Amino acid sequence: MTELSNRRSRIRQWLAWLLLASLLAVMLLIASVVSLRPSVPQPDTLSGSDVRRIEQLIVDNSPERFSRSGERQLSLNAEELNLLAAFVLANVPQTQEFAARISLSGDTALASLSIPHQVGPLTLYLNLRARFAQQQGRARLLSLHAGYLPVPRRIMRSAENLAGDRLEVASAASRELAELRHGVNAVILDDDRLHLTLRWEPDILDQLRTQAQQIFMSEQDRQRLLSYYTYIGDLARIAAQQGQTVSLQTFVPDLFARASERAPNSSAVAENRSLLQALSLYVNNLSIHELLDGIPDDSVYSPPALRVTLYQRQDLGRHFVSAAAIAASASAGIAEVLANSKEVYDARYTSGFSFSDMTANIAGLTLGDAATQTEAQARQIQLRLRDARAESQYMPAPDSEGDGMSEETFIEHYRDRDSPRYQARLSRIEADVSALPLYSADEPGLQENQSR
Numbered sequence: 540m541t542e543l544s545n546r547r548s549r550i551r552q553w554l555a556w557l558l559l560a561s562l563l564a565v566m567l568l569i570a571s572v573v574s575l576r577p578s579v580p581q582p583d584t585l586s587g588s589d590v591r592r593i594e595q596l597i598v599d600n601s602p603e604r605f606s607r608s609g610e611r612q613l614s615l616n617a618e619e620l621n622l623l624a625a626f627v628l629a630n631v632p633q634t635q636e637f638a639a640r641i642s643l644s645g646d647t648a649l650a651s652l653s654i655p656h657q658v659g660p661l662t663l664y665l666n667l668r669a670r671f672a673q674q675q676g677r678a679r680l681l682s683l684h685a686g687y688l689p690v691p692r693r694i695m696r697s698a699e700n701l702a703g704d705r706l707e708v709a710s711a712a713s714r715e716l717a718e719l720r721h722g723v724n725a726v727i728l729d730d731d732r733l734h735l736t737l738r739w740e741p742d743i744l745d746q747l748r749t750q751a752q753q754i755f756m757s758e759q760d761r762q763r764l765l766s767y768y769t770y771i772g773d774l775a776r777i778a779a780q781q782g783q784t785v786s787l788q789t790f791v792p793d794l795f796a797r798a799s800e801r802a803p804n805s806s807a808v809a810e811n812r813s814l815l816q817a818l819s820l821y822v823n824n825l826s827i828h829e830l831l832d833g834i835p836d837d838s839v840y841s842p843p844a845l846r847v848t849l850y851q852r853q854d855l856g857r858h859f860v861s862a863a864a865i866a867a868s869a870s871a872g873i874a875e876v877l878a879n880s881k882e883v884y885d886a887r888y889t890s891g892f893s894f895s896d897m898t899a900n901i902a903g904l905t906l907g908d909a910a911t912q913t914e915a916q917a918r919q920i921q922l923r924l925r926d927a928r929a930e931s932q933y934m935p936a937p938d939s940e941g942d943g944m945s946e947e948t949f950i951e952h953y954r955d956r957d958s959p960r961y962q963a964r965l966s967r968i969e970a971d972v973s974a975l976p977l978y979s980a981d982e983p984g985l986q987e988n989q990s991r
Contacts, residue, residue: 574686577653578666579638582625591956593626613735617643620733646673646728671728678726678733763805763813764827770797771821772842784846787856788930790818795924807917811910812867819864822847822856849899849930850937858899859906859934866907892944894964895937902934902972909978923977935971938964 596619624639638653648671653664668684683690725736774793778785798810820827824844849856910920953961
């Protein structure tokens, strides 16, 4: 009996030591992976000139005609890559606290990423470090570290393949992202630069615009979007009896009245976001079937195609609603960069720079931002647009002086977009938009939320 008791005692001691060793191993593993300090400090807030440089990068690396297929060569240095990374992280939901840094040296690259996580009063950082080098004619990932812990190459490759496989069998929206990924024909590191060869397809901008709005859509978002899209179809069928061209005003009050009715049982922010996404699809003649899987071929989801105008111009309606939807879905920063890049591109290659389009862009992104900031503000926007009686209540009359300027004429008049003359013109448009009563915080609940 004594021998049996001793044996049980030794087993308990052995189990206790095993448990202690396991705990120590876990603690050492955690200590190896996370840190109390980020390896990459938070970057400074991007300045206006930084954002305009990003817009110019987009334009400079675009083909001369978006309608032509073919390959496009991009070449970016470390400063440009870091600028783009900072912009993306600052504007994509749930990544604003991340920090990234990229360095290039000859045919190698080092990318670092710091991801914060709050644990009680402590902020812990997962510091990732990846090393790339030119091998066998393309840039390859050679090593990945999580803190001090190296990630085995087999796990790196398996994770990379699994992510790609899941992307290609996921939703229609995700498959479009996979197609964009396959459009990168070559990634080369050389001469302290990253060189990309892209297969450019005519509809790539529509894909990117759709992804900017829809990439973070949940199942609840999907159902809300469908609800608003079908309601837009009902409104469009009634309007079609009067003609094929209608004002945006045909839809705005009824849609926001519907949102205000649904908001008590839902999130006003989420309702406004789905409303603007659905309206953007319709105004831009994009089918709901191109965005969501499993939608039946039913007339309910095939509304009549009407020419929706703002101040009697279809292009202004599209600029306004697209900017609002992107600002509501991604961020106002992304919406502004996409809109401004398009105007600079137009000045260089197509119809010319348009301050009318800029007015619609600014008004749209202001609406999208205001409609999704706080629950109180979102409900306030719903009530005000429910009672809107004219287009001028959500967009001021367009500033059309000098519309259609070529790039040469723009430079002659304004030098560049950092010039005091251009900034003054832009400030006047922004002031006209801000002066609309729609965006004034004149009720106590709204004032309180905006002051926080």
